Amino acid sequence: MTRIHVLPGDLVNQIAAGEVVERPSSVVKELVENSLDAGATRVDVEINGGGVRWISVTDNGTGLPRSSARLAFQRHATSKIRSAEDLAGVRTLGFRGEALPSIASIARVRMRTRAHGETVGTELVGEGDGISGVSEVACPEGTRVEIADLFARVPARRKFLKSIATESTHVVRWLERIALAHPEVRFSLSREGRSSLLLLPTRDARERVIAVLSPGLGERLVPVAGEIPFARLTGFASPTDLQRGNTSDIHLYVNKRPVRDRLLLYAVREVYRDALAPGKHPVVALYLDVDPEQVDVNVHPAKWEVRFRQPDAIRRLLRDSLVAALGLGARRYASTLPARGYPLEGVVAESAPADFALASTGEQGSPPFAAVSEAPLVSQPGFAFASLRYLGQALGTFLVFEGPGSLILMDQHAAHERVLFERMRQMLLEGKLERQALLLPVRFELGRSAADVLAGASELMERSGFELEIGEGGLRGGVRVGVRTVPAVLTGRRNTDWRALLEETATALREPEAQESRDGLEGALHRILSTAACHAATRKGDRLGPRDVEGLLQSLDETIWFPNCPHGRPILSVLSEADIERRFLRR
Ligand SMILES: Nc1ncnc2c1ncn2[C@@H]1O[C@H](COP(=O)(O)OP(=O)(O)OP(=O)(O)O)[C@@H](O)[C@H]1O
Ligand SMILES: [Mg+2]
CATH class of the missing domain: 3.30.1370.100 (MutL, C-terminal domain, regulatory subdomain)
Structure with missing residues (x-):
């Protein structure tokens, strides 16, 4: 029992494959990434049986020369890096030389490849431990890889797969995810013999975003751009009134590699946090181009996460670019509160008091609450609250006002909650929370x-x-x-x-x-x-006297304006005179 022995090669590969290949979509991801690394401008994918029965990926990339083709399925054989320095500066999506051997260990594979300028191509076939056949073949320039009977030799894995429809959907999602970062490449997908996705090449990143996201969504996104000495951010983000019930349309890329990186996700959430209702998420496609020396991509088995050398700078780049793009403009906390009345435009915060450091968390950089202090200030109401004429309380919770050319409904709970929250936050920042x-x-x-x-x-x-x-x-x-x-x-x-x-x-x-x-x-x-x-805060059903209302309005004027309560519910609904007239057919 306790004797140690070395595992046979194909078992080693199968174990490694567990990390690389979770389901058919992971195979598609690896193959398509190889095509892109080979400079393809056209990638055609076919799947059958949700990708379990059959996957093929055909590209018009550089192909492999006869001399090195047979190494493609050897573990740790790669054309992409040679040394540790190369790894530190890697720009390609692949670098481990693991994907193809891992896939071959759990499925039947066939690769046909012909390098540009060579007259004949190479065919490799294999299953399990290594390649069993290498021969010359006539084939177009580029590479075609076919995978059959995925997990046939690993029944345990097969049990975890979902229905054909679900597995196909995963494939589509992955392909779209990759395509979002490569607008200049033509992608097609055929599913169970039927064409299911065709993305034409374009130079305009926005066009690709529009083609991939659900109809009507891409058009509404605003462009994002920002730069620091070693990194550049581009992309698109949803305005704060567009909300989604899940995170599936948060697309983040680092050097064109799709990632689900915690730091980046956090930076996005930080900007939207106060503006979206609880449980709601934005839609973004953000492309971070970083000096490869500044990021380590080799920290996660499926390359899902990366590590930045200067995480704070990256996070600030994301936050500031998003805030600017969304027009959230002025910073939230001025060191002295602005005078009453609006607009507040042009009020820019000094940075938060430097002594506002909480218990050390082992990380350098800005104090914990400072980031929130620079959170966005969303659309000004355009009037002083104290100038509103109070008409009364309706339905136990809505305060009704007449404003300049408008009728205004205010949720008394949301308004009061925001006032209390902002007061506490401001005092906390100034170190005087009583x-x-x-x-x-x-x-x-x-x-x-x-x-x-x-x-x-x-x-x-x-x-x-x-x-x-x-x-x-x-x-x-x-x-x-x-x-x-x-x-x-x-x-x-x-x-x-x-x-x-x-x-x-x-x-x-x-x-x-x-x-x-x-x-x-x-x-x-x-x-x-x-x-x-x-x-x-005041509750629904609490009766407010005119004095209370006056106090609330005054507090709102003194509070830096934000249109939602801290949990995301709106404070105001404004009916313009024109809206009202239209209801009475006066316009
Ligand atoms: N479609 C392709 N066109 C040209 N060469 C390819 C293609 N697919 C694979 N190759 C070659 O085969 C090698 C091995 O591919 P594999 O995916 O196993 O490893 P990798 O891409 O180098 O690294 P990783 O394991 O991180 O994906 C690649 O380095 C590349 O040289
Ligand atoms: Mg690869």
Whole structure:
């Protein structure tokens, strides 16, 4: 049992294939990437049985010369790098010399290839451990690879595959993903014998985006561009009023390689966070061109993630370019609050106070909340709130106003929540978030895991104004929690349910991204403050007197304007005079 032995070659390959080839779409991805590395301007893909029965990829790239073709299926044989320096500066999509041998270890393969200028081509056939046949063949210039019976020799894998339709959809998604970064290449896909995708070559990246995304979507995206000394960003992004229910249209590329990199995703989310409703996502296709020396692409088995040498600079590039492209313009926090009235255009923040560093997280760079402090300022309302004429409260929660040439409905809860949130955030930034001891100390039991989360975040909670006593767990699993202080701005409302507030804060903090290093700290503070603001804000059904409304309007004028509550719900709905007249057929 304990004797060590070396595994046979084909088993080694099969194990390695587990990392490279998860499903048919991974094979398509590897083959198409090889075609692009070979400079192809045309790539035709065919699949049958969802790609399990059959895959072929044909390209018009450089092809392989007779002399080296037979090495294509040898493990660690590649034409793309020779040395560690090459690896550090790699520009091609492939570099490991692993894809073809891995695929050959779990399927039957045939490759026909002819190099430009050579009169005859080479055919290689193989299955399992190595290539069993090499012969001369007449074939067009370029390369065609055929894969049959994927996973036939690895039944365990086969069991994990989904239906033909699902596997085909994965293939389509991958092809589209790759095509988005290569507009100058013509791509076609035939599925179960029927043509299912044809993307004509174009020089205009936007045209390709329009062709790939759902109809009507690509047209609405705005161009993004930005540059720093070692990197350039181009691409397209959705305006903040376009929202999607999932992340499948967030397309990110590093040197034309599709990635799902956490840092880049975070930078995108950071810009949209305050503008989109919860659970909603933007549509973006962003292409980052980085000096290859500045990025390590060899950190993830499927090359899904990369590592930047200067992550902060990259993140700032993304954020600033997106903010500019979306017209979010002026920065959010001026060092002195702007005078009342609008417009605010041209107000640019000084950077956040330098001493605003939280517990060290081992990362250098800007303090955790500073990024949020530079978050976007979206479309000004174009009037001073104090100038609105209050008409009354409707349906228990909407305040009705007459504004300049318009009728305005305001969600009292969303508005108040935004005011409280911004006040706390501003005070936090300035290091003067006041706490207030509760008149009647509040004590209650929380579940063990909620209490643990709060105890773990005690420093953040204190910074946010919450001083808590977290006791020992009782026998039944509950933990006694006492609230000593809360942020002073929150004490205006009677009957705030502090227990519910803390429970919800714990839930918010438990979300996975809240726990990650610096990025997570910002998110965590955002969550603590927005949960607190939401609980302490006026509710639906609360009756507001004219005084309360006046106070709210004044606060809105003093708060830097943002059109949504921190959870993404809009604050205002404006009906223009023209809209109203149209309803009465006066126009
Ligand atoms: N379509 C193609 N046209 C021309 N050459 C090809 C093509 N496909 C593969 N090759 C050659 O075969 C070699 C091996 O391909 P393989 O995909 O296994 O490795 P790689 O692309 O070098 O690295 P990676 O494992 O990261 O993909 C490549 O380096 C390339 O020289
Ligand atoms: Mg490859």
